[in-house]
Amino acid sequence: MNELERYLQAATRDNTRRSYQAAIEHFEVSWGGFLPATSDSVVRYLMAHAGVLSINTLKLRLSALAQWHNSQGFADPTKAPLVRKVFKGIRALHPAREKQAEPLELQHLEQVVARLDAQASLALAADDRPTLLRARRDKALILLGFWRGFRSDELCRLEIEHVRPVAGTGMTLYLPRSKSDRENLGKTYQAPALQRLCPVQAYIDWINSAALVRGPVFRGIDRWGHLGEEGLHANSVIPLLRQALERAGIAAEHYTSHSLRRGFATWAHRSGWDLKSLMSYVGWKDMKSAMRYIEASPFPGMSLVTEKPVDQGA
Incomplete structure (x- = not known):
């Protein structure tokens, strides 16, 4: 070439x-x-x-x-x-209603995380490293994908060198390029530290368990617990999420990687975020794109999590 x-x-x-x-x-x-x-x-x-x-x-x-x-x-x-x-x-x-992924509701996110935590505890007690690693990787990926509203390709392209976590405070993530960054200028994001369902602590637990110091954040894990050198492919996020949901007893056929992004948008909308704040946080430039992700709520203003993520870098 x-x-x-x-x-x-x-x-x-x-x-x-x-x-x-x-x-x-x-x-x-x-x-x-x-x-x-x-x-x-x-x-x-x-x-x-x-x-x-x-x-x-x-x-x-x-x-x-x-x-x-x-x-x-x-x-x-x-x-x-x-x-x-x-x-x-x-x-x-030939009008056709656009098929949309099922948004991951907060209660289902809680179920999935609880199941992954239980899986990790059993694996730790049994000295089952492959299962422990998968549980902690999946928890970190799902929580970060939800609270940051990342696309699957953005999750898979995260590099450890570009992530700065501080337990109990928050984390900074830098993506050199993304779908919304047409000029490839790079963009810095902030992810919140929460009392529960915390993406920051989940990330720290995963990185420490896997003993990773550089390269892709999320990688494949073989049956012996060996980690791949390359990052996960974006197409692998859907089966990963569906398997985690099914293990938590949730029918998963209508969920895709967009379910994390739609789930956060739905939660933020129900929690009273205005559209401008939501678009800025997630990175939408077009209002129509944002509206496609929002699931209308019959109970506006209701929220199960009181902390509101703050995106200082977006």
């Missing part, structure tokens, strides 16, 4: 790049399209998959086609008036 290719690759996130590659393959191989495409072929592609693929998926496919043509120096067929009009018609005739 030459210097130019390296910079071009760095300009697009890995997940986006993989999605675009899959979209181009679907257009060329699965559907039998030809690149460079014409606006007519793009219209036929949209019509062939209208009502089969979701609006968001079709939108991603169009973005991938646009990116391919622009990068290759060809005119972008997706910008043609006919393509835009057909896509608008598909959106009107």
Whole structure:
């Protein structure tokens, strides 16, 4: 890879790049399209998959086609008036309610943490290092993901060198890049120390148990208790969370990694946070994005946790 290719690759996130590659393959191989495409072929592609693929998926496919043509120096067929009009018609005739992850309610968070604590205590008594490590890792990941409203990829990219915890006070976390940081300037976050369900103490317990001093915070653990060198993949957060929920006796099929983020947003909304404060804390730039995460509460103002996290670095 030459210097130019390296910079071009760095300009697009890995997940986006993989999605675009899959979209181009679907257009060329699965559907039998030809690149460079014409606006007519793009219209036929949209019509062939209208009502089969979701609006968001079709939108991603169009973005991938646009990116391919622009990068290759060809005119972008997706910008043609006919393509835009057909896509608008598909959106009107095939409306679909966006599927959302179930928000992790505070009482379910308590159940999960209680189960992980019990698991850790039994493992400690039995000198079962692999189970102890998994319980403490999962507790730290879930609590930090909830109280900080982190996405799965943000949790998986946390580096020990960029985390400064102070027991009983709070912790500072720095992410060199994130989805909301379009310019890759890096952003510093604060996470609260709480009387219970504390992400700071959970993080300290995990790091001390694993004897980690540098590198990724959250890693894979094999059957013998050996830790991987690389961070967890973002896709592994969903099965990790669902397993923890199921062990706590909670039906987990509708929960995803977004459940942590939605759970915090729901809790904050019910606890009386105004939308501006919530958007600033979580990092939303668009009000519509924030509203999609908030679960309306029949009892506004009710809160099970009195401490309000303060985000001095956001």
